[in-house]
Amino acid sequence: MRTAVVIGTGLVGTSAALALASRGVRVHLVDHDPESARTAAALGAGTDEPAEGPVDLAIVAVPPAHTAAVLATAMRDGVARGYLDVASVKGGPRRELEAMGADLAPYIGSHPMAGKERSGPLAATADLFEGRPWVLTPTPGSDTEVLNLALELIALCRAVPVVMDADAHDRAVALVSHTPQLISSMVAARLEDADETAVRLCGQGIRDVTRIAASDPRMWVEILSANPGPVADVLAGVAADLDETVAALRGLQSADEDKRRAGTEGIQDVLRRGNAGRVRVPGKHGAGPAAYEVVAVLISDRPGELATIFADAGRSGINIEDVRIEHATGQQAGLVQLMVEPSSAPALAAALRERGWSIRQ
Known part of the structure; x- marks a missing residue:
């Protein structure tokens, strides 16, 4: 070309x-x-x-x-x-x-x-x-x-x-792209009128779930308008799960022991199925998500902090498989979560402590 x-x-x-x-x-x-x-x-x-x-x-x-x-x-x-x-x-x-x-x-x-x-x-x-x-x-x-x-x-x-196949593609992206966008937006929409004290408690979980909710609404209206049927089919399945989960949670509130037991089983089922689905999401090099150990390091919000911690981790000879940053609400500090093979975690934690880093469990 x-x-x-x-x-x-x-x-x-x-x-x-x-x-x-x-x-x-x-x-x-x-x-x-x-x-x-x-x-x-x-x-x-x-x-x-x-x-x-x-x-x-x-x-x-x-x-x-x-x-x-x-x-x-x-x-x-x-x-x-x-x-x-x-x-x-x-x-x-x-x-x-x-x-x-x-x-x-x-x-x-x-x-x-x-x-x-x-x-x-x-x-x-x-x-x-x-x-x-x-x-x-x-x-x-x-x-x-x-x-x-x-x-x-x-x-x-x-x-x-x-x-x-073109239609198989459209069904696939409805599941792995278009529906997650809508669900992320729905969760984020709950925050619009939430009390400020609740919003201040936002942690990494809500940030992960709502990240793509920042996308351009006009662009997504165009995308969803071109694939409404497959997206509606996936959302119908999610809606059924939501109805069952709501019923299970109501059961946990009941004074009836059988209803509480059924509620517990319902919540366990949706969480178990979530675990099973998450395992199928491709991870590094296309394989399923690996069970990495997290070494959490407290860092301050100063220029060069990330570069220094990566350099110190590199000197230990341990490969960092993945990394996440969790910001501390209202503070100029946060946690860097270094994900490594489980057998390497103790050595990395020890090496970083020697270089003056504060390790959090």
Whole structure:
């Protein structure tokens, strides 16, 4: 691939353009808002000047509601040899293209499973897709050359290709992406009118659950509008679990011993099933979550503290598998949770204590 055009210079489009440009591909940037394309160009994502002729690959990075129309226009104008979109739903745009009578041979649907709470070109990074799944949804009629271009794009972005059926993809993202977004927003919405004394008690758990609730509502309305059925199906299952959990909690309030016992069993069941589902979430290197030991270190909010603790941990010769930071409410301090193999935890804790760090159990 020597040339590409990115149509839509938001977070995903600009990030793909940055990755391609950094690896020597000449990228042309197009957006309905010329200022957005100019911003992406100023970041080094390519040029907002039009291409002189057909490019190798056109990457359409616009909201799902507009994906098919933009693709059809680009294909009609012959802007590229191959066409690919990065919309978060796949079945709808493909069916719209078919209804328009478009030739689907030079087109492949795709969806990089990467994003941020922030949107727009200024949020883009060339490494956004590194190590992340990038779904491809080719059809039996997809041109082999276009499939190769799509695979080259994914390789240049250092993502991991995953081939799926378009409708199977939409059901999958309803479960692992779209429903979690709604549930996160619902939990965060409980905080809007909560008493300030309750909000001040927020810890890492509520921060984890509500992190993605900071996402752009307009963007998510567009995504959910393109995949409402599968999301509603998943939410219906969650709603059934909620009803059963509410009934179990009411049972725990009862003076009737049998109802209390049934309530306990109901709560245990939902927590057990949660444990079983969590184990299936891919962890490091794609494996299931490992049972790491946490070494919690008290740090102050001063420049260089994190760099120093990582350097001291590195001197111990122990690999840090993961890290989290829990901030202390209202204080200029917090806990860095260093996650290591269980057998390494005592040695790391001892090494950090020797260097003056305060270890918390």
